Structures are given as C-alpha cells and as structure tokens.
Amino acid sequence: VSPSSLPLWFGPSARPLFGRVYLPGDGVARGGVLLCPPFDLEAQEVALAYRLLAEDLQERRFAVLHFDYDGTGDSAGGAGDPDRVRAWQGSIVEAAKFLRSSGAGHVFVIGMRLGATLAASVAARCAVDGIVLWDPCGSGRSYLREQALLRTVHAADQGVAPPTEPPSATGQVETLGSVYGPETVAEMSRLNIEGVPYPLAPNVLALLRPERRPRPSLIERLSQENVEFASTAGQDELLSAWTVGSVVPRAAITTIAGWLDDVAAATVSPVHVSQREAVALKAPHHEAVVERVKVSHRLGLFMISTEPEAPVSTQTIVLLNAGRTDHTGPGRLWVDLARQWAGLGLRVVRADLSGLGGSPPHPGQNGDRIYPPGAVDDIRDIARSVSPDDPSDVVLVGLCSGGYHSAMAALEMPVAGVVAINPGFPSRGGTRKGDDISAPAESQPPASLSLRPVRLLQARAITTAWLRRHFPGFHAALKRPGRAANELKCWFSNRTQGSTRPVMVFKRLEGTGTRTLVIFRPYEAELFGRGERGVLRRLRRGSAFRMEVVEESDHTLYLQRSRLEIVPMLTRYVLGAAKRSPSVRRDEEAGGHPVAGQAALAER
Amino acid sequence: MEDRIRRVLSENAHLAVDPGALGEDADLYRAGMSSLSTVNLMMALEEEFCVEFPDNMLQPSTFQSVSSIRSALNRLASAGD
Numbered sequence: 001v002s003p004s005s006l007p008l009w010f011g012p013s014a015r016p017l018f019g020r021v022y023l024p025g026d027g028v029a030r031g032g033v034l035l036c037p038p039f040d041l042e043a044q045e046v047a048l049a050y051r052l053l054a055e056d057l058q059e060r061r062f063a064v065l066h067f068d069y070d071g072t073g074d075s076a077g078g079a080g081d082p083d084r085v086r087a088w089q090g091s092i093v094e095a096a097k098f099l100r101s102s103g104a105g106h107v108f109v110i111g112m113r114l115g116a117t118l119a120a121s122v123a124a125r126c127a128v129d130g131i132v133l134w135d136p137c138g139s140g141r142s143y144l145r146e147q148a149l150l151r152t153v154h155a156a157d158q159g160v161a162p163p164t165e166p167p168s169a170t171g172q173v174e175t176l177g178s179v180y181g182p183e184t185v186a187e188m189s190r191l192n193i194e195g196v197p198y199p200l201a202p203n204v205l206a207l208l209r210p211e212r213r214p215r216p217s218l219i220e221r222l223s224q225e226n227v228e229f230a231s232t233a234g235q236d237e238l239l240s241a242w243t244v245g246s247v248v249p250r251a252a253i254t255t256i257a258g259w260l261d262d263v264a265a266a267t268v269s270p271v272h273v274s275q276r277e278a279v280a281l282k283a284p285h286h287e288a289v290v291e292r293v294k295v296s297h298r299l300g301l302f303m304i305s306t307e308p309e310a311p312v313s314t315q316t317i318v319l320l321n322a323g324r325t326d327h328t329g330p331g332r333l334w335v336d337l338a339r340q341w342a343g344l345g346l347r348v349v350r351a352d353l354s355g356l357g358g359s360p361p362h363p364g365q366n367g368d369r370i371y372p373p374g375a376v377d378d379i380r381d382i383a384r385s386v387s388p389d390d391p392s393d394v395v396l397v398g399l400c401s402g403g404y405h406s407a408m409a410a411l412e413m414p415v416a417g418v419v420a421i422n423p424g425f426p427s428r429g430g431t432r433k434g435d436d437i438s439a440p441a442e443s444q445p446p447a448s449l450s451l452r453p454v455r456l457l458q459a460r461a462i463t464t465a466w467l468r469r470h471f472p473g474f475h476a477a478l479k480r481p482g483r484a485a486n487e488l489k490c491w492f493s494n495r496t497q498g499s500t501r502p503v504m505v506f507k508r509l510e511g512t513g514t515r516t517l518v519i520f521r522p523y524e525a526e527l528f529g530r531g532e533r534g535v536l537r538r539l540r541r542g543s544a545f546r547m548e549v550v551e552e553s554d555h556t557l558y559l560q561r562s563r564l565e566i567v568p569m570l571t572r573y574v575l576g577a578a579k580r581s582p583s584v585r586r587d588e589e590a591g592g593h594p595v596a597g598q599a600a601l602a603e604r
Numbered sequence: 605m606e607d608r609i610r611r612v613l614s615e616n617a618h619l620a621v622d623p624g625a626l627g628e629d630a631d632l633y634r635a636g637m638s639s640l641s642t643v644n645l646m647m648a649l650e651e652e653f654c655v656e657f658p659d660n661m662l663q664p665s666t667f668q669s670v671s672s673i674r675s676a677l678n679r680l681a682s683a684g685d
C-alpha cells in the first residue's frame with residue numbers, strides 16, 4: 001500500500017462514500033483520476049490491479065480516488081436498497097465532485113466491466129476530460145446474465161442445489177455475493193453504452209477483451225467518439241479464479257497509465273483532500289452506529305471499527321481476511337455483519353492482515369499473501385490496538401485462511417472466542433485432489449507453524465518401509481481400496497503430521513478452554529474428520545468446542561443460501577459469547593433488560 | 605451443427621483436451637472447462653447460432669457436453685419456429 005494513500009469517507013454525511021486517495025508526494029497533480037470498480041466478486045478480484053494502477057498514476061503526478069459505490073464496499077447502504085442504479089451513478093458524480101473540490105483541474109475516469117458501463121452513462125454529466133472503458137459490459141443485462149450463469153456453475157461445483165424457482169419467476173438475480181431485487185434488475189437491464197448520447201468525453205480509450213467479440217453496435221457507438229481501441233489481454237486470468245488466483249494484467253495497467261500520460265495536460269495544480277475518518281451510519285434495522293478508520297499501534301495495519309452508541313459488551317469481534325479478500329469480506333459479508341452486530345450492541349472491527357487490502361506488508365516482505373508470514377503477530381497487534389485494556393477480550397472470526405489464522409493466534413494468545421468457518425490450513429507442498437481449501441503453491445506456511453515437510457516425508461517413508469517389513473498384513477490393509485482402508489490410510493498419514501494437523505490444532509485449542517465454533521460445509525467436514533474419528537469424538541465432547549455442518553453451503557460464502565444458514569448461527573454465537581459491559585450488568589441487576597442485543601435478536 | 609459446436613468449444617472452452625476427440629456425452633467440466641469459460645462459451649454460442657439462452661437454461665447442465673449443448677440449441681430453434 002502506497003505510504004501516501006489516505007483512506008477516507010466523502011460525500012453526503014447522511015450517506016457517506018468510502019474511498020482511498022493516492023496523492024503525488026508533493027501534493028501537486030496534473031489532474032484527478034477516478035477509479036470506478038466493477039461489481040460483486042469482480043470488484044474483489046480487481047482490487048489489487050486497481051491499487052497498482054493507482055500507484056502507477058500517482059507516480060505520474062495524478063491524484064487518484066479509488067472509491068466504493070453507494071451500498072458497496074465500505075460505503076453506506078446495501079445492495080437491497082431501492083434506486084440502486086441512480087445511487088451508483090450518483091456516487092460517480094459525487095466522487096468526481098470531490099476530486100474537483102480537492103483541487104484537480106482535470107478529471108479522468110477509468111471503469112472496468114459494469115463500472116465502465118456506469119461511468120460511460122454519467123461521463124458527460126461529470127464533464128470528464130477522458131474516459132477509459134476497460135473490458136466494458138455492453139449492458140447491465142449482459143452482466144446479470146453472465147453473473148447468473150457463474151453463480152449456478154459455482155453452486156453446482158460446491159454441491160449446492162439450484163434454487164427451486166428460476167430467476168425469471170422471482171424477477172431477482174443472484175450473483176456471486178449479491179442479490180438484486182426485481183426493480184434493480186430492471187434498472188440494470190436498461191443500462192447500456194450504446195444508448196448514451198454523444199459525446200462521452202473528449203478522449204476515450206476502449207480496452208476490449210480478445211476472448212470475447214464485442215457487439216458490432218458497441219463498436220459502432222464508440223467509433224463516434226475520439227476513441228482509441230486497444231486489446232486487453234489477461235482479463236480471463238484476472239477474473240477467472242476468484243481472488244485466490246487472480247493475476248494482475250500489468251500490460252493493461254501500463255497501457256492505461258501511458259494513455260493518460262499522453263492525453264493529460266502537463267500543467268499542475270495543488271491538491272488537498274479534507275479527510276473524514278469517522279462517520280455516523282444506520283445499521284440494517286436503523287440503529288445508529290459509528291464507523292471509524294483505525295490503524296494498529298505497532299504495525300500500522302488497516303482496520304475499520306463499527307461501534308454502537310451504547311455497547312452491550314466490552315468485547316470486540318475481529319473479522320479477519322478470507323484468502324486474499326480484503327477487510328470487506330467475501331461478497332461484503334464482513335461489512336454487513338459488522339453493521340448488523342453493531343446494531344445489536346457489539347463492537348466490531350474488520351481488519352487487513354499485513355500485505356492484504358489496506359495494510360502494508362512487513363518490511364522486506366511481499367504483500368498479497370493468503371498466509372502472510374507473521375499473521376499471529378498481526379492479530380496480536382490488532383487485539384492490543386482495539387482492546388488496549390484487555391487484549392484477550394476479543395472474539396476472532398475468520399473464513400478459510402482467516403479461520404486458520406484465528407485458531408493459530410488463539411493458541412499463542414488468550415482470546416475470548418474463535419469462530420472458524422471452513423478453516424483452510426496451508427497445504428504441505430501441494431493440493432489434494434478436489435481440495436479447494438489448500439493454499440496455492442506460492443504461499444508459504446506461516447512462521448508460527450513449523451511443518452518441516454521434508455523431514456516429515458522422510459519419516460513417513462521410513463515408517464512405511466518398516467511397516468511393510470514387520471507388519472505386512474497391516475500394510476496390505478492400508479493399500480486395499482474401500483472406505484475402511486481409506487480411513488486407515490488417512491489415520492496413518494495424519495499421525496505423521498502430529499499436532500499441526502487441523503483436528504489437533506482445535507484439540508489443543510479446546511485444551512486452553514477457548515470457546516470455539518467451527519462451521520463446515522459437508523465436504524470439508526469430511527476432510528476434517530477423515531482418519532480422525534476418535535480424536536474428533538473426544539473433541540466434540542469438550543465443553544468449549546462446537547462444530548456445525550451446514551448442508552447447503554459453499555466454501556467462500558458467496559451464495560445467499562450459505563449466508564441465510566450461517567449468519568444467524570454466527571450472530572447467536574457472538575451474542576452468546578458477549579461478555580456484558582458493566583452498565584448492562586448494572587441494568588440487569590436492577591431488574592432491567594437482559595443483553596439488549598439478545599432481546600433484539602429474539603424479536604427478529 | 606456438431607462441428608460448429610466443437611469449433612466454438614475449441615475457441616472458447618480452454619479444455620485440457622482437443623474438443624474434436626471428445627465423445628458427444630463427455631463431461632466438459634471434467635475436461636477442464638472453468639466457470640468463466642462457461643460464460644465465454646455461452647456468449648460465443650449465442651453469437652454463432654444467433655440465439656439467446658433463456659434464464660432457465662443458464663445452468664451448468666446446459667453446457668456440460670456437446671450433446672447437451674446441441675439439445676439446448678435444438679430446443680431454442682424449435683421454440684423459434
């Protein structure tokens with residue numbers, strides 16, 4: 001993360017927008033550049049590419065604003081609010097106004113996918129000097145159709161049954177991470193570049209994906225402009241593999257930055273942004289909450305806290321990164337949960353570990369790692385920063401790698417609770433077939449976990465040879481096909497991993513008395529328990545450990561169906577774990593209300 | 605029709621094997637077709653055959669094999685008659 005980037009809120013105080021501004025070092029810029037992100041999963045897949053583009057432009061003396069539309073990312077509102085398309089368009093207009101009011105004389109806009117389509121629809125209203133349409137969606141309708149198909153393929157891949165009614169029956173469309181209601185679908189379907197009156201802007205750059213032939217009508221419409229067409233290789237690699245495997249298209253970044261360099265005037269003007277680091281928001285049920293940008297004390301890690309007016313608990317819930325997804329969580333789930341839980345009286349922090357989202361990597365290390373080295377130190381720093389009086393008064397919540405980091409941190413520091421959803425442990429030098437929870441090959445196990453893979457493999461080979469020689473019957477049983485033999489083989493293989501295997505990590509955690517909730521989808525529950533039946537049985541008997549298996553759910557929680565099952569489960573757990581604040585205890589002792597949040601939950 | 609489907613497959617599905625060598629019922633997902641390739645394939649088929657798959661056909665089963673694609677296209681053609 002650029003040292004001179006500023007996270008901030010801007011726009012109307014009743015409906016603030018969140019963004020990150022990148023300013024040239026001396027505060028003097030040739031103009032402002034607005035980065036309009038794509039939507040849903042795509043917004044998270046391109047986050048790193050946008051950051052690198054912003055840093056490139058910053059070096060070329062542009063002031064850059066990468067922002068979240070109304071109801072997306074860290075901005076106020078949600079996907080289910082009314083009048084979405086107008087609100088998104090209004091966000092672009094507001095962001096352009098913010099750049100101008102900060103001193104940028106010329107404003108350019110860059111939009112990708114649906115972000116490009118939206119940016120084109122308001123470019124003239126914003127009087128931008130140039131626009132970059134990066135792999136634009138021809139229309140909102142084509143975007144929704146693509147996303148609906150991606151969602152059904154993902155659901156089938158994860159073994160989740162299709163919805164009983166097709167989208168055409170309900171009028172709503174579910175994408176990966178959002179559900180758009182009938183009104184929004186109708187508004188989005190009307191959105192297209194061909195229908196935008198001439199001219200869009202004095203200069204237009206259209207980057208088109210070679211894998212997809214654009215509609216002739218789109219080319220015809222863009223040809224009316226002072227347009228330069230270019231091919232953008234690498235979009236499939238950027239958008240095809242979730243955030244875990246996204247590859248930054250560096251050539252496209254260079255093309256865009258070079259084009260802006262050419263079309264922008266060389267004259268400069270001072271740019272100064274007024275920074276708003278805290279805003280008042282409404283939680284989903286209209287409770288007043290406050291969100292604040294925070295930075296951890298020791299390592300400077302990025303966090304956003306969401307706090308109620310009157311906390312019912314001293315505890316802080318800490319939401320951690322899932323894979324390479326930033327602090328907004330998978331499909332923005334962490335933002336939704338933070339606001340919902342703050343509305344119930346809890347204090348919540350969503351944080352980026354080192355090198356992820358808005359947090360800098362540790363000195364001398366590369367960022368953007370699923371398992372950042374020193375993740376446990378990061379979590380310790382976060383806990384000390386958000387709960388300085390008692391760093392153990394935090395509940396750690398994580399999905400996939402976040403679940404793993406939660407558990408590993410809780411083994412090294414006392415915490416009030418751990419929630420691990422589909423915890424993904426780093427692989428030992430390779431992935432198992434069909435095992436989508438393993439880390440990619442580039443990721444290294446965290447420093448806190450000494451796996452010593454070569455020694456373990458050697459030990460396994462020696463043990464296998466010894467077994468073959470002295471207990472040929474037992475060894476033959478291991479080789480035999482069938483469920484029992486498979487279980488035996490897993491049992492044997494697991495023993496070579498000792499206390500670092502997943503079930504033993506949770507067994508050790510249970511031994512510390514840390515309240516732990518582990519949630520699995522069926523496939524991952526089976527992996528967790530394979531060859532571990534005895535240990536798992538003993539673990540489940542422990543009073544501090546709870547394990548839930550949610551039948552219809554996906555690993556990444558991008559499906560609405562998963563969320564409908566898991567969110568109430570999480571909410572009950574965090575409310576149940578909440579240690580009551582002194583004021584609430586006094587109220588209760590005086591015969592007043594029980595924990596306000598629990599009462600509110602019961603009402604809902 | 606089958607040749608055209610296989611040509612579109614070879615250009616868009618990014619399979620690990622030659623689509624020409626696949627049986628008509630061979631599972632394209634098992635042959636390496638990703639979710640994004642499914643979208644590319646859907647769009648390319650729509651352009652090649654001048655059709656639009658309705659919402660209820662935007663399912664992996666529609667694009668699972670050469671025969672399922674052919675069957676979907678036939679259904680669309682007969683609905684258009």
